[in-house]
Amino acid sequence: MADPQNRRSLIAFVFAAVLLATVLIMARADALARRPVFGLATIVLAAAGTVLALAVGLGGLLAARRRREDLSQVRGSWSHVLRLGVALLVIGGAAIVARAALVPDSYGAYGYFRGDAVRDAMVARRPSHQGRDVCAGCHETEGRLHAKDFHSGIQCESCHGAGGEHVASVAARADGKTEHVPVVVPRTQEPCLWCHRRLAARPSSFPQIDPQEHLRGFAVADLETPCMRCHNPHEPLFLTRPLREARLHPVIQQCRDCHAGDVDAAAPRPDDHPVVFECRYCHADLAADFAGRSHRELPCGRCHQAHRESETATRIVRSHGPEFCLLCHRDFPLREPVGLPTIAWPAHPERNPQNPPPPLPDDMPCIDCHMDRIHARGMTTAAATGGAS
Amino acid sequence: MSRPPDDPSDRRRFLRIVVQSAGGFFFAGCLADAEDGGPPAPPGGTAYDWNKFYWAYAVDTDRCIGCGSCMRACRTENLVPEGFYRTWVERYEIDADDKAHVDIALGRSASFDRDALPPAAGRRKAFFVPKLCNHCKNSVCSQVCPVGASYQTKDGVVLVDEQHCVGCAYCVQACPYATRFINPHKHVADKCTFCYHRITVGLPPACVLVCPTKARMYGNLKDRKDELQAILHRRRYMLLKPELGTNPKCYYLGLDLEVV
Incomplete structure (x- = not known):
């Protein structure tokens, strides 16, 4: 310990230990809030390290004094290092305070991001699309017809749009204050043509029409005639094979045009449907x-x-x-x-x-x-x- | 008492100490990594264990009819501002000279109302390709985010923390699939969230729900019985820009070489 090289290295070691302690405390500062035991252990460990480093440094000094060395020399060599140490401590403390203020509590919980953001994303909004089971819960007739239909694989909301507001408005209608939000498909060709307009890029196996050609073939004068005039979108029955063979006529749009009341009771099996029209x-x-x-x-x-x-x-x-x-x-x-x-x-x-x-x-x-x-x-x-x- | 002003052995010692301190810093970092808090607290009492899920998406380009249902559904489900798209459908038409013409149906109706090429162009083939965030395993966008606002959840979804995004648009530039944009109202990065508010409560993403031809599929890669896994085992698929090493989790069935 006698020679000054050793002394200076000791001082350097002390500051390195202080630095390390600062780093450890910074790293665990927010862990303390989340997991007290772990955070406390880290801080105790860091504090012990600091105390140990100081003790070693002090021991070196005492050993030097015991050997009657010129302490003024030693003290003189300390002063600038002390100033540097104080500056480092101030900066380190400011960094800890700034970090505590700026970094969100849950940052780093699951990775390099704010942990609570995951929950925020989960509850960002309520699901707006309901799915057809929800629709069929109230619109039983449409649901039943749709289930038997050519379009049965398609969601109500593919054509009608998201039903979230509609469902909420119906649920809230009990108080009489909320206005009913309908979900209606415009009675034009457009919604049908989203899928069924003939395009070169559509798979050729998919049913497609050129609306003008289609309507010309059926001798309809108005080229804007909505598809729903002939096709009930919930039940375009005449497109299904059994009823086509039963020779139902396209001008009949719904079972209910002939069958008052419960359609299912009147015609339980479409295959058995009698020939209605020649x-x-x-x-x-x-x-x-x-x-x-x-x-x-x-x-x-x-x-x-x-x-x-x-x-x-x-x-x-x-x-x-x-x-x-x-x-x-x-x-x-x-x-x-x-x-x-x-x-x-x-x-x-x-x-x-x-x-x-x-x-x-x-x-x-x-x-x-x-x-x-x-x-x-x-x-x-x-x-x-x-x-x- | 003499103090040699500069002793090389002293400097070496100091350097060693610095290196050791850095080692301590690294050790502290390792501690932070090792401590995984597990799944986030369930919101509103619904139990969702994100350790059991790893979400992936698949698009069957053979089935897509370009109806735009997905684009309309995404807009209403996620309140996407007008003029911006979290998902879109591209149409490729290859002319007689093997030149590809690409266009997108824009606007609220998001439907194609005519063919892109005139008959005289001698169209060789034409098809649709839906696009969306690929939720890359190696997501570039979250790597470049300077504030940790863009991140990947444990169940494999790339999300944006709207509270902490500073809107620098670095991620918008970084995404090789052009799936991100700056939300003009919130002034933060915006992108497909895989409908995280839906999949975490057991509902399919809106675009998957409304797709009339089941061209869009999603599934859980951690569930061996999942339908998507069966499809990926049975069918041949391709990724978008696989050479970039982003490891997208959006699998394309029947993808054409022209598609980029």
């Missing part, structure tokens, strides 16, 4: 005309499959080609003869020598020339609504 009920003149032509053996449904957009006359018109008729009338070399008149397409136009080969475009529908084999053009809908009631 095409001729409404399209009498077309049916009479058709009965006098060569296709009269065929049911209407062979070509017109219950007004499905992709399978009706619309398809014949839209496809702009002979494919639809060729489904039956094509002359395949290896096909068993089925008694139908067949043609060898595309050689067909040249087969008639009386008629010099005209520049027939490939996409010309057969019915442009052969409509007389089928029935008169045009569609009669005059009796449609009358027949339904």
